[in-house]
Every structure is written in C-alpha cells, then in structure tokens.
Amino acid sequence: MCTRYISPEDLEIENFWKIDRKTNDRKDWENLLKVFPLSLASFIRRVDEVDFARELVVGQWGMIPPWSASHIPETKPKKGEEKGKRLSTVNARTEGMEKSPTYKDAWARGKRCIIPAASYDEPNWETGKNVWWRFKRADGAPWGLAGLWNTWTDLQTGEVWDSYTMLTMNADGHPLMGRMHKPEVDKVTKLPLPLEQQDKRSVIPLEAHDFDRWLTCTVEEARTMLKVPPFELFDAGPVAG
Template sequence: MCGRYALTATPKEISEFFDHLDIDDFPARYNIAPTQPILVVAASEKTRPGSNLPERRAFLARWGFIPGWVKDPKDFPLLINARSETAIGKASFRAAMRHRRILIPATGFYEWRRPPKETGVRPQAYWVRPKKGGVIAFAGLMETWSSADGSEVDTAAIMTTAANATIRHIHDRMPVVIQPEDFERWLDCKTQEPRHVEGLMRPAQEDFFEALPVSDLVNKVSNMGPELQKPVAVAVPEEKPPKDRKPDSSQMSLF
C-alpha cells in the first residue's frame, strides 16, 4: 500500500514535468497523510492551442476516495489506495477507472517493514525515492462526492500494484508509477477504456527506486520537515536464546 508520501519539488519543477502545467505556488510537503488535500492532475475539457490534445489542469483533492453512491462517509471505510488488479471491476472504483483517471505528483513515498510481532523487532520506516531524483507521477482515481446539502468535495486514491524486487523485502505493494510518455494515454478517458490502460498498471523497473531507512519521525503527521528523509542505520536485533533452552550436556564445563 501507500500510506504516506512526499512532494518536495518546486512548483516550477512540477509544472515543467507535466508540460508547463499551470499551478499555484505551494510549500514543500515532506509527510503527506490520508485525509489531507493533495495535488492531482487531470485532463481538461479544453484542447491545447494548435493541437487536438486536451489541456491538463491541476487542483486539490482529499486523499481518501469516496464513491458517488456513498450516502454518509462516516459509515464508509477510508479508501486511500486502489488495487490495480481489481479496480476495473470493483464497485467502488469502476466508474472512476472509466471516467476519472488522474495523476498524482510526488517525489517519493514512505513504507514500513513490519517484522512478525513475536520477533519483538519494531517496524522500520523507509524513504523510497527515484534514483535519479525529480518528480514522478502516481496513477490515481478521483470522484467528486456530493452531500445531501449540495456541497461537493473532490476525493482521490493512489493505485497500487505488486512490489518489484527493490521494494518486496519491505512491503508486497507499491504505487503504480506512470511514465511521462504515457501521461496522455492514462488521462484520456474518452478514447482509452480501462482495458486499454491495463498494461500501464505495472511495477516500476527494478532500478527505478532506491529505499533508504529513516527514523520513526515520519510516524507522526505533525512532523513535516526535511529531517524525515535523513537516512539512519538499521539496528540489528540481538538474538536471544529460547527460554526453555537447556544446557548441552555433551559440552565439558570448567565449573
């Protein structure tokens, strides 16, 4: 899954990455968490000057997808991720897969390696970033949810897929990354049906990301500075003998 990520690039860098996207100024965000507003990119109804390609628009959406048919979000689970293997047929995401595919700018994400509880080893956080740096785009879905009083809120989810070998030792899932050459195809919900973009929902290449162990500062949403991404040494747990272990009588003793 993807439960925390970061977007620390400048607005200019993000604009250029999405082919001169018109976006407002905003600060670097080192610890983006569910239910917070996130920057998303979608195809516009307008076409680019001198081209049949649609313009792209950037706006904020709540990270936590709410299907249009939900009456009360309080009675509905928080959907921050959508599994790429099942989103096409799942009731919660079916309409968005067909009509509202988006891109979610990021500069990396956080994941936790969680050893079995019986080992007594604490979860280890990792900052996962592209080796070459820069901005990347997660595949996403959005839905505009309308309440009974007529108010509306744009909501979004990040799509995930099976982890590649770089991430698999940490977690079995990872965000789907859409490459720039595939932006048009992913965002084109008019001519590109879900079955036409299935091939884009795949793990990133093995050498695309690097995973750096970081401190548990990222666990708290209130921590929002660059220190969250500072690498740390991973402590090796000390092996303890089983409590019921008996002395080996075959060994000689000096006592």
C-alpha cells in the first residue's frame, strides 16, 4: 500500500490534464506537494454526470466513511461506544470493494478519480530493515493513479468534505512491486510465507489515453482497467539520503 507521495506543481497538473484554472471550481491553488495520510491534496474528477469535462479539486487523502463522527476515518462504533477505532482508508483493495461499507457506494456510483503524482514511495525490506524506494514514470510524465472519491457532511457544522482513496491490487510475482513491503510471516512458525501468499500490493497507474474513459465509463468497463503496471513503466530506486 502507498502511504506517501509527491503531488506535481499546480501548473503541471493544469497543463498535463488540460484543466483551465479560470473555469475550474477548485477552492484553493496552493502548492500541495508532499502528501501523507489525512493531508489535503489535489485530485481530478468528472465535473458531473452530464458534463465530461475534468475538474481539479482538493480533498482529504483518506476516504471518510458515511458513519464517521469526524473527518478522521473510523470504524462503525460498537454498541455502547460513542466512537469507533481509527481506520486507514488511504488505499482501497480492489478485491471486495463492491461490498466494502466504506467504498461500495463510490464504486457503484462511478465516483472514480485520478490522483496526480510526480512520484510515490514504497517500503523495501530486502535488507531486513525498511528502505524507502521512490517510483517515477520512466517517460518523465506524472503518474495518474486510479482512485475513488466521495463527499461527507459534518453533522455538527454542516461543512462538506471531499475525500479520496487510491486503489490497489495484488502484485505477487511482479518483478518490481513484488519486492516491496515487509514480508508477511506465518503466525505459528514465524517464517515468511511463500511468495504466492504474500499479497504484495500495487497502485494502479492509468495511461493518458484512458483518463477520460476511467472517469466516464461504466462500472463493468472500469473493472477491466484495473491492472498491475508493466515493469518497463517504472523508474524506481532507493530514496537518496
């Protein structure tokens, strides 16, 4: 799963995705560069169900479930509890998202988005400790990562929040993504599980010719676009310093 990335400069997003600042409804145009869970950052979505135009908006990285009492994602409170436990929603597993209480509404309603990223980081544990690797596109273009978005209303203040999540899928056996993340171990033997049982994860980059299709196509078509990226797409290596 991805828990940190760098957003491109605003002008680069505007130019690459052909978004006109003058007609866009984004609330602020600050440079939102280093992005971590619960940060506010830029994502691209379809303007509405009729208009195919793209708009750039700022939302929270970490989908806010509809039952949350605050913008901090949480599980559903148990009987007798006022609040649930902190929930990580920066990444959504594509396997089972149709049934997920947090993601199923956004997926079913086609609330798909594109997350611009100059690069993103993943942990590599091959040395026995975490070494962060940085992932850029080999062609120098920014990433357009597949995501979902939704809105949440604060019942106390009436404030409406946009939030989003990155989609991930299994990457076991991938020559690059299969090397990332801390190996899972058997709960009894404490030994690493076989590679085919590791459930290594990958974000899902979209190619430029698929941007509009991802934002506008049917749910069935969108499912066919969920693919692990080919090795040749990457320029990746340990983060300097």
